[in-house]
Amino acid sequence: MAKVQHSTNCFNTLIRVAEDCPAQHGEEPQLRGGQPTVAVLQYRMLSGAPYRHTSDDVVFATSSAGRALDPKATKKERKAARETFFSRGQACMRASPLGKRFGWGVHADADGRIAIYAVDSKRYQALAGDPEVAQTRAMRSKRG
Numbered sequence: 001m002a003k004v005q006h007s008t009n010c011f012n013t014l015i016r017v018a019e020d021c022p023a024q025h026g027e028e029p030q031l032r033g034g035q036p037t038v039a040v041l042q043y044r045m046l047s048g049a050p051y052r053h054t055s056d057d058v059v060f061a062t063s064s065a066g067r068a069l070d071p072k073a074t075k076k077e078r079k080a081a082r083e084t085f086f087s088r089g090q091a092c093m094r095a096s097p098l099g100k101r102f103g104w105g106v107h108a109d110a111d112g113r114i115a116i117y118a119v120d121s122k123r124y125q126a127l128a129g130d131p132e133v134a135q136t137r138a139m140r141s142k143r144g
Contacts, residue, residue, distance in 0.1 A: 005086050007055075008059050010093075010136075014134070014136070016105050016135060028047075038062050039102060041062040046098075066081070099138025
């Protein structure tokens with residue numbers, strides 16, 4: 001029997017910044033102790049290639065399981081690692097530090113490909129006001 005596969009992908013949706021996000025504009029995440037954080041890795045993936053990756057792509061690549069893969073891993077090994085990772089539910093981009101702390105909204109298009117927009121950008125405002133785009137918020141950092 002095949003394992004159930006969970007997904008973090010969403011479609012035609014804007015994940016707006018969290019209500020308690022301290023950033024008033026999109027801030028580039030910085031290295032911590034000379035090492036990239038999850039926020040840095042996600043920012044690099046999405047700022048350099050808007051609408052190229054799905055949420056599943058980003059969540060897996062920036063997870064410890066995705067980062068632990070040998071760069072020379074075969075497609076078969078990568079597929080197996082990804083299937084194992086998504087055999088359990090995973091936190092989606094609503095839990096990303098980009099929307100919780102750094103002021104970036106995440107837009108998923110009709111195909112589930114995602115891009116980030118600074119909260120103070122015209123594109124973010126247009127998406128936030130578009131009745132055709134589903135709206136949700138990034139998770140709050142602190143309990144209500």
